[in-house]
Amino acid sequence: MSPAPRSRRAVLGGGVSLVAMAALPGGALAASLNTARDRTMFRSILYALAGPVEVAPQLLESVTALFEAKFGASAVDVLAAHAAQAGVAPLLEPQEDASREAQLQWLTEALFTGTADPEDDDARMINYPHALGWKSLSFGKAPGLCAGPGFGYWNDEWSAA
Numbered sequence: 211m212s213p214a215p216r217s218r219r220a221v222l223g224g225g226v227s228l229v230a231m232a233a234l235p236g237g238a239l240a241a242s243l244n245t246a247r248d249r250t251m252f253r254s255i256l257y258a259l260a261g262p263v264e265v266a267p268q269l270l271e272s273v274t275a276l277f278e279a280k281f282g283a284s285a286v287d288v289l290a291a292h293a294a295q296a297g298v299a300p301l302l303e304p305q306e307d308a309s310r311e312a313q314l315q316w317l318t319e320a321l322f323t324g325t326a327d328p329e330d331d332d333a334r335m336i337n338y339p340h341a342l343g344w345k346s347l348s349f350g351k352a353p354g355l356c357a358g359p360g361f362g363y364w365n366d367e368w369s370a371a
Contacts, residue, residue, distance in 0.1 A: 249274075251290035251298075258298045259318045266340040272339070273320045280327060281313060290315060322346075 213257035256270055279284055292310065293301055305311035324341030326332040335341075 247294070248287050248290040252286050254298050254320065255289065255293055255301060255314075256317065257306065258302060259314065260321055260342055263342060263345045265321070265342065267341040269321065269324075269337050269342075276320060277313075277317060280316070285313060301362050327370055 322343045324337035
């Protein structure tokens with residue numbers, strides 16, 4: 211009997227069993243799937259905290275990386291696991307766990323202010339142009355996002371309302 215084919219075409223055609231693929235060394239496939247699930251759940255948490263507005267992908271990536279740097283990569287996994295079990299909506303309510311509440315508050319402030327660390331008054335405003343705080347204002351846009359060198363509405367000639 212010949213060994214099972216190992217080409218991509220054979221995998222897509224069903225020549226290699228999914229059981230064989232799942233038996234990657236050291237549970238690599240399971241670990242990869244868990245990481246992907248946690249990242250997707252964490253992104254769902256960010257979208258929930260942002261509310262019903264469009265969020266720039268750069269902001270999501272940056273806030274995720276900053277959160278990992280501040281709280282550790284395991285904090286993403288713990289928060290994602292909690293959301294997977296309890297759902298995302300309960301995270302919008304005050305949390306009994308003070309540490310989880312502090313993390314959610316940090317994430318919300320980072321999304322809306324654009325700061326690198328909401329707990330540090332001297333932190334750089336690295337996400338300023340994409341900060342969600344600008345979406346709550348009807349009278350202005352972040353510098354650099356307006357059309358042209360002027361500063362949005364302030365560049366227009368004044369007229370009575």
